[in-house]
Amino acid sequence: MRFSQFLKDKILQISLIMFAIITIEIFLLAYPLENFIKIYILAVIIGLYFISIIVEYLRKKNYYSNIYNLLDELQEKYLITEIIQKPNFVEGKMLKEILEQVNKSMIENVNKYKYLCEDYKEYIEMWIHEIKIPIATSKIIIENNKTKATESIDEELDKVESYIEQALYYARSNTVDKDYYIKKNDIEDIVNECIKKNKKVLIGEKISIKTHDLNLHVNTDSKWILFILNQIVQNCIKYRKMDEQAEIEFFAKQRKENSVLCIKDNGMGIEKGEITRVFEKGFTGTNGRRLNKKSTGIGLYLCKKLCNKLGIGIELESVQNQGTEVRLIFPNSSYISLC
Amino acid sequence: MQKILIVEDDEKLRNEIEIFLNNNGYKAESLKEFDNTIQDILNINPDLVLLDINLPGADGEYICREVRKQSNVPIIIITSRDNEVDELLSLNYGADHYATKPFNIQILLAKMNSILRRSNMGNVQDKINAQDFIINLSDSTITKGDRKIELTKNELKILKYLTENRNKIVSRENIMNYLWDSESFIDDNTLTVNITRLRNKLEELNLKELLETKRGQGYMLKFEK
Numbered sequence: 001m002r003f004s005q006f007l008k009d010k011i012l013q014i015s016l017i018m019f020a021i022i023t024i025e026i027f028l029l030a031y032p033l034e035n036f037i038k039i040y041i042l043a044v045i046i047g048l049y050f051i052s053i054i055v056e057y058l059r060k061k062n063y064y065s066n067i068y069n070l071l072d073e074l075q076e077k078y079l080i081t082e083i084i085q086k087p088n089f090v091e092g093k094m095l096k097e098i099l100e101q102v103n104k105s106m107i108e109n110v111n112k113y114k115y116l117c118e119d120y121k122e123y124i125e126m127w128i129h130e131i132k133i134p135i136a137t138s139k140i141i142i143e144n145n146k147t148k149a150t151e152s153i154d155e156e157l158d159k160v161e162s163y164i165e166q167a168l169y170y171a172r173s174n175t176v177d178k179d180y181y182i183k184k185n186d187i188e189d190i191v192n193e194c195i196k197k198n199k200k201v202l203i204g205e206k207i208s209i210k211t212h213d214l215n216l217h218v219n220t221d222s223k224w225i226l227f228i229l230n231q232i233v234q235n236c237i238k239y240r241k242m243d244e245q246a247e248i249e250f251f252a253k254q255r256k257e258n259s260v261l262c263i264k265d266n267g268m269g270i271e272k273g274e275i276t277r278v279f280e281k282g283f284t285g286t287n288g289r290r291l292n293k294k295s296t297g298i299g300l301y302l303c304k305k306l307c308n309k310l311g312i313g314i315e316l317e318s319v320q321n322q323g324t325e326v327r328l329i330f331p332n333s334s335y336i337s338l339c
Numbered sequence: 340m341q342k343i344l345i346v347e348d349d350e351k352l353r354n355e356i357e358i359f360l361n362n363n364g365y366k367a368e369s370l371k372e373f374d375n376t377i378q379d380i381l382n383i384n385p386d387l388v389l390l391d392i393n394l395p396g397a398d399g400e401y402i403c404r405e406v407r408k409q410s411n412v413p414i415i416i417i418t419s420r421d422n423e424v425d426e427l428l429s430l431n432y433g434a435d436h437y438a439t440k441p442f443n444i445q446i447l448l449a450k451m452n453s454i455l456r457r458s459n460m461g462n463v464q465d466k467i468n469a470q471d472f473i474i475n476l477s478d479s480t481i482t483k484g485d486r487k488i489e490l491t492k493n494e495l496k497i498l499k500y501l502t503e504n505r506n507k508i509v510s511r512e513n514i515m516n517y518l519w520d521s522e523s524f525i526d527d528n529t530l531t532v533n534i535t536r537l538r539n540k541l542e543e544l545n546l547k548e549l550l551e552t553k554r555g556q557g558y559m560l561k562f563e564k
Contacts (some may be wrong), residue, residue: 129393132419133349136441140355143444144362161441168421181423192522196446199519203512208526223423 001064006057017049063087078103117175124171128164135161158200162234166298169227173305180221180310187261188214190222191250194229201237202248210249216259218330224306225328228314229263231299232326236265238295239287239324258313258332264325270318278316279304341455344385345369346376346402347417348394356389359444365451373397377405385412387455392418392429400432407433413454417442449520469502471546471563483544493523494537501550501560510557534558 007014021042028038067084071077081099138157142150172179191214195202202209218225233248240246249264270278274285281301288295300316307314313329343365347353353369360367370379373396380388380402388406392399403414416429419440426437435454438447465477472483479495480487490498500517501509511530518525525533538550551559 129419129421132421132440133352136419137349137352137355139441140352140359140444144355144358157441179422181427183423183427195524196519196522199516202524203515203519206527209524211524221423223421 001057001061003057006060007053010053017045021045059089060092063089063092078106121171121175124167128168131164135164155200162230165227165230166302169224169306170298170302173302173309180224182219182221182310184217184219185222185225187216187218187252187259190225190229191261193226194233195250197226197230198233198237205237205240205246207237207240207246207248210247211251212249213251213253214261216252216254216261218259218261220310220312220330224310225312228303228306228328229261231303232263235299236263236267236324239267240265241268241321256332259330261328261330262325263327264323266323269320269322269324270316271320275316275318279314340364340366341386342383343367343387343389343451344380344383345389346373346380346394346399347389347391348373349391356444360448363448376402380406380412381409384410386458387413387415387451389415389417390434392416392420392425400429403429403434404432411458413458415447415451415454417447445516446520467499467502469505471549472544474499474502481540481544483546486544488540488543490537490540491533493518493525493529493533494540496521496523497533497537498560501558505560506562508553508556508559513557 024045025038025042028041063085067080070083071080074080074083081096081103084096087093087096135157139154142154142157188211191211195209195211201207236248237246244266247266249262251262251264253260253262268287271286274283277283278285278300280297282297283301284295284297288297304314307328311331313327313331315327315329316324317327318324343360345353345356345360345367347356347369357367357369368383368385370376372379373394376394376397390399390403394402399416399418403416406412406414413435414433415436415438416434417438417440418425418429421439429437436450438450465475467474467476472481474481474495476495476499479492480489481498482488496518497514500514511527515525515527515530518530534550538547541547541550546563549561549563551561553559
């Protein structure tokens with residue numbers, strides 16, 4: 001608030017005062033009084049008025065610049081009402097009251113959506129548990145009645161299952177609460193589990209698997225990591241080279257501050273300009289479009305999101321026509337190991 | 340024959356598991372009422388229980404804990420709840436294994452076999468008598484008479500699988516499936532090499548003609564004439 005702005009605001013008051021002074025002076029000039037008294041009256045009125053304006057200006061300026069400073073420092077700006085000091089003039093008090101009411105109604109509104117979101121997530125989770133039962137039943141019916149046709153249905157069911165799983169983790173990734181449980185896990189167990197999960201395709205498509213140096217422990221939620229790993233492996237399968245023996249290699253490295261799990265394939269790789277965008281939602285890239293692979297652009301996006309939630313780093317390195325390497329970086333934090 | 344009790348409220352799923360287990364050498368039974376589940380389980384006294392968590396009435400975790408107080412019967416939890424906390428809770432309540440729907444029934448079967456083998460400690464199998472030769476699982480060898488030949492891990496698994504399916508044609512895919520389930524992720528070429536080596540080792544015991552290649556179909560381990 002500049003002083004000139006403040007004065008502009010007071011323009012009516014000032015012009016009325018000026019008018020009063022001028023009329024008083026005109027009356028005084030008509031009386032035979034000493035000049036000293038005429039000037040004194042003039043000076044007192046102007047002086048006192050000027051002081052009152054200065055005092056008011058300083059008080060408001062202090063108060064509002066204080067609020068602006070706080071606002072700059074605050075990350076969550078809507079919390080400003082909670083921390084501004086109580087003003088000692090009436091407009092400020094009104095403003096604070098208005099802010100408090102607005103805030104309250106805003107919080108109610110946000111809570112409404114939070115609740116809706118949570119409610120929807122709960123519904124999705126429940127639905128997913130329900131849908132798994134008929135899938136489980138179908139799979140055993142297929143096992144009990146094996147023919148070429150049912151085995152083909154089985155493969156389709158596997159796809160249904162993987163889409164359902166993606167939906168479950170998508171729902172989980174959007175809420176703020178903790179759906180995960182951190183404990184000590186053997187990397188090798190998780191990798192083996194993931195390979196077994198994709199056994200049918202890997203054997204059927206004659207993709208060779210190499211695992212080495214996986215004897216490491218990490219503190220994390222194994223179910224979430226299994227899901228992330230599964231998305232990565234499915235990408236390796238999807239984007240393999242058709243004219244060459246496909247290969248997926250799993251290995252881990254222990255470093256000073258972290259443990260790294262690497263998943264390396266010899267697939268078609270990713271164009272240089274696209275590497276930075278692979279974790280974006282809905283990004284399908286040249287490979288996804290050119291090969292008609294039905295890319296959804298969700299897999300890696302979800303991986304990144306879940307990794308962020310779990311506090312795990314994810315890196316991707318790729319050379320076109322040579323292959324891709326994805327690295328999951330688990331911090332060896334002593335804080336996590338306490339949990 | 341070992342008795343498996345299925346405690347699952349979805350009728351169709353229950354029936355199909357029952358058929359599957361009956362086809363795979365077990366005697367499967369299932370509960371149809373869930374009013375007195377704990378007492379029913381104890382009365383039937385099975386060798387293993389497959390227990391669903393979401394049951395009408397009492398929930399599976401409670402049943403698991405109560406049964407465990409009175410019996411040591413192996414319990415496998417089958418559930419559609421797929422998170423680490425539920426799994427840990429169930430294991431804490433005394434379950435032996437936790438399988439999430441939709442489970443791979445073959446892997447579940449393998450798990451049941453291994454749990455049952457462990458629970459009947461009396462007849463631990465570390466030797467398979469295949470009539471013409473003996474497979475020693477504990478030191479990974481085969482013996483015929485007084486001759487002993489060492490096998491690698493993969494060769495042992497392949498021979499064990501062929502022995503379990505004696506006189507049947509076993510496809511290469513089946514063998515690979517079996518090996519992958521036991522976490523040997525070998526590829527097609529490695530399988531060929533392993534089979535050749537296994538055949539050479541059998542030859543040292545004069546058993547070469549037992550392992551026959553069926554062109555385009557797979558392999559078969561025959562009996563000695």
